[in-house]
Amino acid sequence: MAIDTQIGQELKRKMTCIVCPTGCQLEVEKNADGKLSIIGFQCRRGEVYAENEITDPRRVLTTTVKIRNASLPLLPVRTTEAIPKELLAKAMEILAQVEVTAPVRTGDVIVTNLLDTGIDVIASRDMKRTEDVA
């Protein structure tokens, strides 16, 4: 559980690290001078995660966009990197309007510079044209 306790400028937060399946239980403490103390991580990535989670929480967005002329009506896509968490909903709305046409290859850029993040949305699988599928 992400539990926040705020006392003046000090902040104490418990969180689950989502970097890997281990799911370490982290505790972050922000002192009055703004310094962070982090405990509970089993690797360096957990420490970085906790720090980001306080300063700039981000998530990789995985979803679908519509695709024409393919054996399926949807193409799975992802952001190349994690985007700010508060942009997820807006990004979904934008991607709901996107429609592509097969064929598509894994890694093809579907949307460049999503919401000015400098991060692209790419296809996460191949999708052949229906006519090309025997």
Place this chain on the structure above:
Amino acid sequence: MGEKTHYDVIVIGGGVVGTALLRTLSRYQLKAALLEKHAEVGWGATKANSGIVHAGFHNKPGSWMAKLCVAGNRMYDQLCDELDVPFFRNGLMMVARTQEEEEILQQFYQQGLENGVPGMEILDGDAARRLEPNLSEEISMVLRAPSGGIVLPFELAAAMAENAVSNGADVYTEVEVASISHGYDGFTITSKDGGTWKADYIVNSAGLFSDDLARMCGLDVPSLIPRKGEEYILDQRVGNLVRHTIFPVPTPKSKGILVIPTAEGNLMIGPTALEMPYKDDVSTTTTGLDEILSFTQGLVPKIQRRDIIAAFAGIRSGSPTGDFIFESSNEGKAVHLLGIESPGLTAAPAIAELAAEMLAEAGLPLKEKPNFNPRRPKVIRFKRLSDEEKKEVIKENPLYAHVVCRCETITEGEIVDAVRRGARTVDGVKFRTRAGMGRCQGGFCTPYVVKILARELGVSPLEITKRGKGSELLTAEAKFFLKGGETNV
């Protein structure tokens, strides 16, 4: 939406009785139609029926139930052969565990003799266990009736309707009758959504709602007693625990809780018998399940809770007199079939003959059709074919090589065939083909069945329902909500 045809006969209610009658009528040179409230025929009490073709020792000699049960039982071999519906005479066993029960059992034996039940025998517990090794050790005496059988009730109703339609009858589904009037030009039937149908004769085979319909025709009939039954289906893995249908000694209200092999190789346990204030509560309950389990474990101890794969419930139209009730109104031109509870499935073909006779007595000419075809085209059940036959079937139609339901090995070819024979819904496909009836209960095949139904019916998958209007499976196309779309659910 008015229908132009003026029918000779309209049958209201497409359960196993109504469809049997429609098929009987389609033998004759007349124009007959069936009105069914649900999206498909056989979806009232029929669908939830246990599928037992009774021998006829349960009912009082001289009653309609006794007469029509024994008569109906005799008709099943030919009927199911003509319609290609699986039917097996697996035999029935009524078991006694106490001296008191043994005495009652002897009375049923005598009753069976009087009713003309063939081949009955009384066995002691050990002799019975040689035939059925999984019977409880406590069972001391058994009445065995080899003429008892099992059938798939929904499949039978669907097959009779299909055969009737191929012989010229019409079936209208999702038609719920609101009123019936009788005038110089015959009967006018109005449905809840405003459609009208005209006929010279009508038959009320509306099951649980047949009392309401009889009253629409001005008859003063006692109310039927809705009696709910819950049943539970066990995994095929334990399908061979028993071969006979196992009955306890009955109670005054019902034949008791049974262990029933199905025509598809599963075991079913149930039903409960609970009188209900309403006619539409088909929910299952924890108490019902517990009651059934503890009772049937007393008959066959190897039955286990973890083997249950599905549950269902239905409402019987309990008769206030304890017997079938046959009435007529409007100078005999309206025939009412009421209180058709167990052994209604067994009796159905005989009831159909009787109803046709009642119509004839009221003046309906029954002239045989020279070109009546009693046979329904064979249903290909891929799983049951030999390797050679499978090969042939696939060569003819490659859709039979696409297994859609992996638990029951049901192919796309069978599903397409079911749609062409009248399936309109996911449950309709399921009950006709068994796709979705297996261990995964449709988890794997439902998306494919929806797709195939939509393609064959030429509609969007959004219009595909589980069992008729209001039970749509899908709510919206992908991205619809994100584009600000609203649905009315």
Place this chain on the structure above:
Amino acid sequence: MFNTHYTDVAIIGGGPAGLAAALAARRAGAEHVTVLERNHELGGILQQCIHNGFGLHRFKEELTGPEYAYRFIPQVEADPNIHVYLNTMVLSLSPEKEMTAVHPVHGLISLKAKSVILAMGCRERTRGALSIPGTRPAGVYTAGTAQRFVNMDGFMPGKRVVILGSGDIGLIMARRFTMEGAKVEAVVEIMPYPAGLARNIAQCLEDFDIPLYLSATVTKIHGKDRVEGVTVSQVDNGWCPIPGTERYIPCDTLLLSVGLIPENELSQEAEVSLDPRTGGPIVDENRETLISGIFACGNVLHVHDLVDYVSDEAEIAGEAAARYALKQTADGVLNATNGKVDKFAIKPGDGVRYVLPQRVTKGAEVDLYLRVSQPMDAITLSLSGLTLARKRQVRPSEMLKIRLKAQHWESLLEAGNAEGRELCLAAEPR
């Protein structure tokens, strides 16, 4: 009759397990490998798992399901000695490793293999298995079925959703439904702790403020034609609903994420013995079942939480199946020592739900995979009294892996702890 095809290694299922097994079998020298896949493409369930989180162990990257599958598919397709039959359903399998299958073009296929790898995956537990009382309206789906509708078929099965069970697929679908504009009202879990990974609780529920009710279950489904709501009740320690705790949650959809069951109908047809604890075959360190020459890997063997371990396991099976096939002489008589070697049974002891493999050759260095029976802060894992490892923060949802080394064998045999050829793996809190 019709012609029988011959192959060295036949693999039933072209999902993550089948793909890795095929490549491993070829690397180990199998000349001809056949993959039988019922879908129109390879990849299995990964193709509908469009979320990321796959491959951290194997590729040190966070891949989506399809991306993970594409780490294998092109290699399989490029190998002319791996024959892939798509749209092919295996109908029967015998202990003699003969199969029949159906294919839309080839019709009924008969195939005989020197060794067989079972890689059929698993299926979802359903409402019937739970016996939830109430009506049977439209709108009740297993989480995986809903995932297929939403991610592949392009339809939303509902707009207001309750999820029963906190398995990973259910948690992932809670996020997907929310992201696609539906409302997830609650996730309801009968156990006092979640069934899925902690990271999925965090990123799929907490990120979207979706409530998780623990020690609770759905006690009734409402709605005649379509789901209109569910009743949720708290349960006691014996999982019995506590009267008076009922709350009604309006919804149009109930998703079930209440567990997966290895799909072993074919295995049983081939007389393969199953372990009631895993629901999958009993295997040795080579993932060979008790039927010589039939191997198993992936979710058909036991339900995994990480695909990375599926691939590892499939490689073990693929390599061993290839070795088995190579040892066979032309007339099919085996000249290996299988069945004669010294095997020890490994049984789950206190605190362990299951351990795999269930049989290990004496002295073999193997990784043991296990699940604990309940969450524990800190445990000692011991094998018949010999301490093997210590672990922290263990939960049944996370499969543990420990290595059984040569020195362990020495200690076990020396101390006489391996009497009766049975070893017992226990997880004790410390």
